[in-house]
Amino acid sequence: MNYHSPQHLQAVICDWAGTLVDFGSFAPTQIFVEAFAELGVTISLEEARGPMGMGQWEHIRTLCDQPDIAERFTQAVGHAPNNDDVTALYERFMPLQVAKIGDHSAVIPGALETLARLRGQGLRIGSCSGYPAVVMEKVVALAADNGLQVDHVVATDQVPNGRPYPAQALANVIALGVSDVAACVKVDDTAPGLLEGRSAGMWTVALTCSGNALGLTYAEYQALSHADRAVAHERVAGQFLTSKPHYCIPTIAELPDVIDAINARLKRGERP
Known part of the structure; x- marks a missing residue:
């Protein structure tokens, strides 16, 4: 058998607070x-x-x-x-x-549309969190009430070592039947979550404006001018430099364009 590098993505693994729900991670x-x-x-x-x-x-x-x-x-x-x-x-x-x-369970604007678009491309949606299972059970139920569902969830106490170790991300790979970690994207708003994805050999996408690092409510973020949003994005992206994310975007609403870009890179033979 010969090894063949993946030509397209198979799964996106998302964080929860500050990524899918709870804008500002409060x-x-x-x-x-x-x-x-x-x-x-x-x-x-x-x-x-x-x-x-x-x-x-x-x-x-x-x-x-x-x-x-x-x-x-x-x-x-x-x-x-x-x-x-x-x-x-x-x-x-x-x-x-x-x-x-x-x-603090509201779905982040753009998350539902993004997940629907990714599923339409055949991608599976995994997830993990710094929350333990008892909290995640409630988070997932509240999200489902608001129309958001994923294909798999791994809580921090369901693996031997949580972030920044890669165990939660890799548990998603196994559960989702992914053939190659290079066909996965980890999306997160924290440095430990990005390091988790990097350590697992995945593409990583940092969210700069919807999560913990900026720490604004959605209303506060919306009240910023376009110029101030750009400044905030660049400032938080700078904080993530040592985690070496492949991409930095403001919120999950911008993820579909990144997915397209990664697929193009995979087709050229690139890997994370």
Whole structure:
């Protein structure tokens, strides 16, 4: 048997918050703030956004490792945050997350049309998230109520290692029956999610304006002038440089043109 490089894409693997739903990725970040506040530790929304894209226990651990937050934690609790404290915070976080996920569940404008167009081209739609399975169950149900469905979902606690490791993306490859990772595109609004796709050997597309990095609501984004949107796009794209995405676009609404471009590159024999 001879190896043949794929000539066209077979699957798109999307993140959820900030990519398909929850413009600005507010659901996870706001709850991190509230969970810390229950212990008397104040963190800002901007601080909470820092490690976004990781699994949520790892996200909390990373926050606690930041010197300023660790100092505030020590002052409030009486000792530096250890792994038991991280687990306790995670256990506070989870019920809040499940209870409030519906507050930030709106489908991102353009997502439904984009997925319909990609399916019309024969592409399968996979997905993964930094959310654990108990949260993803509710996210997926709410999305379905709003007309958005994917072909497969992998939560962060369903693999040995979450982002930036490639396990979630590769679990989608297996479940969707993809023949070659070069025939896959990973779409994400966070650096860990982009590194996940890169590590899995896929094409990667960074979303600059609908997710965590810009952190605006859809109304706030719409209120920006075209010039300000362009500036925001370039600024966030610069933040993603070290993750080496193949493409940077504002939102998932612009994805179909990128898919066409990647298919053209595959036909020329290029790979991610």
